[in-house]
Amino acid sequence: MATAQGNPLTDIFLSRLDEGGYRVTESRQEVALAVFRQQDHFSVEDICRLLPTVGRATVFRNIKLMLEMNLVCRVVLEDGGVQYQVAERRHHHHLVCTRCGRTTDLLGCDFEDELRAKAKAQGMLLESHRLEVYGRCTECQAA
Amino acid sequence: MATAQGNPLTDIFLSRLDEGGYRVTESRQEVALAVFRQQDHFSVEDICRLLPTVGRATVFRNIKLMLEMNLVCRVVLEDGGVQYQVAERRHHHHLVCTRCGRTTDLLGCDFEDELRAKAKAQGMLLESHRLEVYGRCTECQAA
DNA sequence: ATGAATGCAAATTATTTGCACATCA
């Protein structure tokens, strides 16, 4: 397997594919490099724009794989729009600026136990949860 | 204004429209009756099926008004799908069963203050948040 | 009467799928 240059998450993605019996193709490597280079939220469209030679369906298919591997997570915007973000950890939440759209991870918030208890009190066995926090980032408060 | 029979939320919706200078049309009343009769989550499709004579766009337009008035809220499913639910309160969260799709309100959970503080610590002025909790309801645990 | 609301159909947008062809192992 030809490992692409130096991005740790790209390498993780490609090795896991390799281990899982998936193929490490040219397009996959391109998508991986483009995605894991992202510093902030991004859309499928963003990636397609960066990789005009790669088909849109391929971008969708590969991002789906990254989602399944928890290397990328989905961010639901206030208006219902969907973006993605490179995931550093297994589970976390997002702070989304409603003005500029910038997404930051919400630090030090773990509701898992409390939610599990509350859910249980209502007869539900907790499986997962999604929390998105919307507000104004520092720069946009000034504006 | 002709008030439709006996549904309090329908009446609230129609009176607010009336007060706001909107018109209380036949279609609006039909959509309101169909929506506020819902006991659980529902989709635009559900309402359209109940009201074959009302245009899909009209259903969308009216549900949008209900959303703005906080009489109805959007539920984002785990797979990204969108449903709606009649809102009893100004802000609350949902327990969504990942097997049968049933939606219940999550009781006694208020993260507002904690989230505001955490967000502030990261320079963000909190505006709103959305929390969806996914799991198995009592019946589906048995199955 | 007259401007807002409607229904329809077409337009958008986002995502998925079918398939012939390319390519990785």
Add this chain to the structure above:
DNA sequence: TGATGTGCAAATAATTTGCATTCAT
């Protein structure tokens, strides 16, 4: 080689919009 992955284009799905017509006030 032989299945897996790809690119394309068409199909789906969800929602929005343009517009002529209807209707509430």
